[in-house]
Amino acid sequence: MEYHPLPQPDEIPVREREDAMGAYFMMFATAALGLPLPIINMIAAIIYYFVNKSKGRFVQFHTLQSLYSQIPVTLLNIGLVVWVITNLVKEYDFTEVFWGYLVMTAVANLIYLIFSVVGAVKARKGLFYYFLFFGKLSYAQVYRVRVGDGEQQRENKPPKM
Numbered sequence: 001m002e003y004h005p006l007p008q009p010d011e012i013p014v015r016e017r018e019d020a021m022g023a024y025f026m027m028f029a030t031a032a033l034g035l036p037l038p039i040i041n042m043i044a045a046i047i048y049y050f051v052n053k054s055k056g057r058f059v060q061f062h063t064l065q066s067l068y069s070q071i072p073v074t075l076l077n078i079g080l081v082v083w084v085i086t087n088l089v090k091e092y093d094f095t096e097v098f099w100g101y102l103v104m105t106a107v108a109n110l111i112y113l114i115f116s117v118v119g120a121v122k123a124r125k126g127l128f129y130y131f132l133f134f135g136k137l138s139y140a141q142v143y144r145v146r147v148g149d150g151e152q153q154r155e156n157k158p159p160k161m
Contacts, residue, residue, distance in 0.1 A: 002145040004057065009126030012058050017126050019052050020062035024120035027070065027113065038077030045070050057142050062123045065138035066116065069131050073112045076105045 026045040049063045087094055115131055122129035
């Protein structure tokens with residue numbers, strides 16, 4: 001598989017670096033609104049991706065990586081919010097399993113926060129920072145050469161005799 005060449009940090013305009021950095025700060029969208037709804041973060045990340053994906057491959061890579069990495073954390077957070085609401089409405093006890101899930105979700109959010117801050121700093125410097133799994137997936141989707149990308153289509157013909 002062929003990939004487009006990666007740009008060097010000095011080749012990336014400051015505006016693109018700032019747009020790429022902004023993708024990692026979508027996690028603060030809910031906190032800024034003061035809402036405990038984790039789905040707001042996901043909606044903000046999706047909107048940010050579709051608004052900024054056409055600004056260049058560098059921006060598209062970082063926004064896609066941020067969006068992908070937010071999916072598991074958002075699912076964990078939604079599960080926690082639903083569990084808390086269910087326990088409060090039905091007056092269930094908060095069991096050890098709940099507290100374990102709460103700790104696991106808090107750790108996942110902390111890891112996501114750390115990776116996002118590092119990713120934002122690297123993006124601002126014009127560098128690539130690959131999250132586990134999500135970085136490789138984003139890179140393959142953004143930088144893979146496709147037919148119609150302005151590249152010549154190669155035909156696979158049998159040798160002439």
